[in-house]
Amino acid sequence: MALANVLQSESVDFSNYGRKCRGFSSSLYETELGLESVGGDNLSFAVRTACSDGDGPERKIQFLHGTTTLAFKFQHGVIVAVDSRATAGAYIASQTVKKVIEINPYLLGTMAGGAADCSFWERLLARQCRVYELRNKERISVAAASKLLANMVYQYKGMGLSMGTMVCGWDKTGPGLYYVDSEGNRVCGDLFAVGSGSMYAYGIVDSGLKQKDLTVEEACDLGCRAIYQATYRDAYSGGQVNLYHVHSEGWNRVSQSDVLMLHQQYQAEKA
Amino acid sequence: AIMFTQVYGDNGKMKEYHYTGPVEHRFSPYSFNGGTVLAVAGEDFAIVASDTRLSEGYSIHSRDSPKCYKLTNTTVIGCSGFHGDCLTLTKIIDARLKMYKHSNNKSMTSGAIAAMLSTILYGRRFFPYYVYNIIGGLDEEGKGAVYSFDPVGSYQRDTYKAGGSASAMLQPLLDNQIGFKNMEGVQHLPLNQEKAVQLVKDVFISAAERDVYTGDALRICIVTKEGIKEETVPLRKD
Numbered sequence: 001m002a003l004a005n006v007l008q009s010e011s012v013d014f015s016n017y018g019r020k021c022r023g024f025s026s027s028l029y030e031t032e033l034g035l036e037s038v039g040g041d042n043l044s045f046a047v048r049t050a051c052s053d054g055d056g057p058e059r060k061i062q063f064l065h066g067t068t069t070l071a072f073k074f075q076h077g078v079i080v081a082v083d084s085r086a087t088a089g090a091y092i093a094s095q096t097v098k099k100v101i102e103i104n105p106y107l108l109g110t111m112a113g114g115a116a117d118c119s120f121w122e123r124l125l126a127r128q129c130r131v132y133e134l135r136n137k138e139r140i141s142v143a144a145a146s147k148l149l150a151n152m153v154y155q156y157k158g159m160g161l162s163m164g165t166m167v168c169g170w171d172k173t174g175p176g177l178y179y180v181d182s183e184g185n186r187v188c189g190d191l192f193a194v195g196s197g198s199m200y201a202y203g204i205v206d207s208g209l210k211q212k213d214l215t216v217e218e219a220c221d222l223g224c225r226a227i228y229q230a231t232y233r234d235a236y237s238g239g240q241v242n243l244y245h246v247h248s249e250g251w252n253r254v255s256q257s258d259v260l261m262l263h264q265q266y267q268a269e270k271a
Numbered sequence: 272a273i274m275f276t277q278v279y280g281d282n283g284k285m286k287e288y289h290y291t292g293p294v295e296h297r298f299s300p301y302s303f304n305g306g307t308v309l310a311v312a313g314e315d316f317a318i319v320a321s322d323t324r325l326s327e328g329y330s331i332h333s334r335d336s337p338k339c340y341k342l343t344n345t346t347v348i349g350c351s352g353f354h355g356d357c358l359t360l361t362k363i364i365d366a367r368l369k370m371y372k373h374s375n376n377k378s379m380t381s382g383a384i385a386a387m388l389s390t391i392l393y394g395r396r397f398f399p400y401y402v403y404n405i406i407g408g409l410d411e412e413g414k415g416a417v418y419s420f421d422p423v424g425s426y427q428r429d430t431y432k433a434g435g436s437a438s439a440m441l442q443p444l445l446d447n448q449i450g451f452k453n454m455e456g457v458q459h460l461p462l463n464q465e466k467a468v469q470l471v472k473d474v475f476i477s478a479a480e481r482d483v484y485t486g487d488a489l490r491i492c493i494v495t496k497e498g499i500k501e502e503t504v505p506l507r508k509d
Contacts, residue, residue: 086425088421091439093421094419094427094429096427096429097427098427114423114425115421115425116389116392116393116396116421116423116424116425117396117423119389119424119425119426120389120390120393120396120424159397160397161396
């Protein structure tokens with residue numbers, strides 16, 4: 001069967017599966033991006049998918065991160081918007097997770113994938129950026145910061161780290177936005193949405209960005225709306241929408257809105 | 272006559288209760304010892320509570336094995352999951368606290384302990400401590416603080432959190448009673464200490480009703496600037 005081939009298994013079976021042992025670590029923590037449940041798991045922004053292990057001639061289906069994070073560049077900088085839900089299997093472990101990590105006053109990192117992986121490596125990145133500043137007497141560029149992160153996690157490629165992050169900031173060359181993940185990808189771009197709700201978010205942002213020259217307020221509303229729509233349709237995203245704006249002076253936290261409140265607000269606007 | 276019991280296995284397929292053929296046994300370094308932990312932060316106090324049952328499979332090893340451990344005068348940690356890792360982890364935390372005290376001539380604050388625990392847990396990212404931790408204590412301003420962790424070190428500060436085997440049962444109740452979620456037209460009254468303690472007792476009594484791994488007794492540690500007070504309340508022993 002076509003689907004079974006892509007998923008690399010004889011039969012698609014939605015049971016708990018074990019990652020082939022790396023030591024004894026198989027049955028407990030999240031795997032690449034799926035999750036095993038042994039009475040509760042690591043906090044994760046990952047969604048469990050059915051797939052067996054092993055390499056094969058065909059490419060495996062790309063796993064999903066159970067979250068929605070997005071960032072886009074516009075005339076006045078970068079808008080970063082994220083949801084705040086963390087799941088452990090089907091249990092919502094928290095609705096108030098901070099998925100934007102403040103690396104330093106002019107650099108932000110977003111979190112998708114394994115919560116501990118993202119927060120640990122981005123905290124380490126903050127330390128490396130500070131060391132760079134002390135050694136070179138100038139701020140680190142977004143390109144360099146994202147490269148540091150990408151190189152750090154590349155050493156652990158294949159060992160089960162799960163991290164999909166966007167490094168956003170403003171440096172000498174203007175607004176900067178890079179997507180970095182634990183597979184080793186590092187891409188520069190104007191717009192990224194990461195996570196299981198990313199498709200819904202892309203829909204909103206792509207249509208909103210068509211009209212050029214957004215004001216700061218319009219851009220913030222667009223980011224907020226995109227995350228809200230993603231939480232509406234994606235079961236693994238929800239909680240609150242945290243919105244940040246990065247400009248030439250650094251970043252500032254624009255708002256934190258509960259999705260329930262946003263829903264009532266948008267419903268009222270429709271009427 | 273022989274009773275033939277069929278049980279549903281993890282994968283949803285029926286599993287036969289009687290031995291049917293060769294089975295491969297793997298040594299597992301982990302085991303699940305049950306237990307539930309809960310922490311609540313108030314204006315000037317914090318409560319860390321845990322049941323005292325230690326189980327494994329269908330057996331109870333002990334009815335008096337509390338899962339709250341005192342770290343400093345202002346911080347208590349609750350650890351549930353695999354008891355072996357809980358013990359080792361608390362030993363490591365105690366050692367690190369001592370080292371900090373000797374180097375810096377002061378006790379670690381709750382926030383610092385939380386940050387340190389995160390890195391200790393992540394240090395074992397590829398062979399994790401199978402422990403669900405919740406730290407409760409007072410922050411530097413004297414306000415109640417709760418920090419909840421996952422087994423590999425992701426953490427955040429909360430107002431209340433339940434962890435362990437009955438966490439999925441307790442957390443929604445706390446969301447409603449302390450977080451006032453899904454309630455309309457109610458005043459958001461701040462939690463006072465007596466109400467919080469009563470709520471914790473009620474919530475554990477409910478958990479003991481429906482979770483096999485929770486019961487026997489409840490140990491409550493109340494952290495205030497005066498110190499740490501302990502209280503033990505009996506629970507269902509069945």
